[in-house]
Amino acid sequence: MKKILLLSTGGTIASAPGEEGLVPKFTGEEMVKLIPELRGLCHIEYKEILNLDSTNMQPEDWLTIAREAYTGLKEYDGIVITHGTDTMAYTAGALSFMLRGLSKPVVLTGSQVPIESSLTDGKKNIYDAFKVATSSLKGVFVVFNGKIILGTRASKLYTHKYEAFHSINFPEIGYVEGENLKILVPPPENKEMELQFDDRLETDVFLLKIIPGTKPEVFDYFIESGYKGVILEGFGLGGIPYLGRNLLPGLEKLYNHGIATVVTTQSVYDGVDLTVYDVGVKALKTGVIPAYDMVKETVVAKLMWVLGHTRNLEEVRKMMLTNYCGEIIL
Numbered sequence: 001m002k003k004i005l006l007l008s009t010g011g012t013i014a015s016a017p018g019e020e021g022l023v024p025k026f027t028g029e030e031m032v033k034l035i036p037e038l039r040g041l042c043h044i045e046y047k048e049i050l051n052l053d054s055t056n057m058q059p060e061d062w063l064t065i066a067r068e069a070y071t072g073l074k075e076y077d078g079i080v081i082t083h084g085t086d087t088m089a090y091t092a093g094a095l096s097f098m099l100r101g102l103s104k105p106v107v108l109t110g111s112q113v114p115i116e117s118s119l120t121d122g123k124k125n126i127y128d129a130f131k132v133a134t135s136s137l138k139g140v141f142v143v144f145n146g147k148i149i150l151g152t153r154a155s156k157l158y159t160h161k162y163e164a165f166h167s168i169n170f171p172e173i174g175y176v177e178g179e180n181l182k183i184l185v186p187p188p189e190n191k192e193m194e195l196q197f198d199d200r201l202e203t204d205v206f207l208l209k210i211i212p213g214t215k216p217e218v219f220d221y222f223i224e225s226g227y228k229g230v231i232l233e234g235f236g237l238g239g240i241p242y243l244g245r246n247l248l249p250g251l252e253k254l255y256n257h258g259i260a261t262v263v264t265t266q267s268v269y270d271g272v273d274l275t276v277y278d279v280g281v282k283a284l285k286t287g288v289i290p291a292y293d294m295v296k297e298t299v300v301a302k303l304m305w306v307l308g309h310t311r312n313l314e315e316v317r318k319m320m321l322t323n324y325c326g327e328i329i330l
């Protein structure tokens with residue numbers, strides 16, 4: 001029988017009403033006891049590593065989770081991580097880079113409704129996560145509402161609906177229906193690499209959504225505050241305005257100060273192409289790095305990880321545009 005480690009970190013799934021709204025309360029063991037279907041599926045051990053609303057999660061917490069998963073993988077056949085949904089996609093992206101070379105599944109799940117509620121989606125999600133954790137899949141996955149999503153491709157699109165997560169610009173890996181696991185697309189594998197715990201992260205990264213009227217002075221703030229990387233959510237294919245309030249000199253300033261700037265888009269699907277419109281081409285000439293089809297949450301985690309390895313802007317570009325775990329298709 002397979003041995004699976006459940007790492008619990010909090011989130012709605014583990015929450016109960018507190019003095020000022022829902023707060024995480026239940027341990028992994030308490031949650032699993034509510035799911036009799038799990039009996040006989042695998043041997044489960046538990047570790048409560050955090051007890052947070054994932055809104056409060058910091059990149060340092062990703063390190064804690066990655067370290068626990070890495071240690072657990074030496075002894076267990078798979079890892080299930082229960083986690084708040086709000087920042088689960090960021091954690092999934094970060095774990096994908098920090099745990100490259102996985103030969104076992106690391107599965108994140110959570111729920112929209114607390115596990116003790118009669119309307120909870122948490123029991124199904126935990127059961128499904130264990131189904132995936134006991135499978136032969138390799139890599140980091142988000143398992144939610146029956147879907148198996150590659151960790152670098154998940155995004156939370158709904159705040160209430162059970163179907164909280166979508167796989168962005170990449171097919172779903174598969175789904176869990178009842179007791180059956182159906183794999184549609186084999187996840188990308190890193191066959192040459194042994195599992196690594198790579199904990200180098202630069203957390204001084206900012207994400208700015210451009211709106212009509214954004215003032216160019218905002219870029220001075222990034223420089224003064226010591227940010228090492230900036231992600232810009234441009235319009236459509238990634239366009240950055242240059243008429244009226246011209247943002248292009250600000251981008252040049254960032255480049256000249258050695259700050260890596262990545263351009264992503266406010267649109268959810270399809271990604272960025274800065275070669276189509278002049279509002280993209282002009283931005284490209286300032287030295288920005290296009291995010292192409294990468295999911296925003298993964299861009300954040302990847303830029304922190306890349307900047308943890310190099311501050312050389314050409315190397316940052318090269319690494320941002322390298323596909324490490326299915327996060328980018330050029």
Ligand code: ASP
Pocket residue numbers: 010011012013052053054055083084085086087110111112
């Ligand atoms: N605020 C909660 C969290 O992210 C939401 C959830 O888990 O669904 O921890």
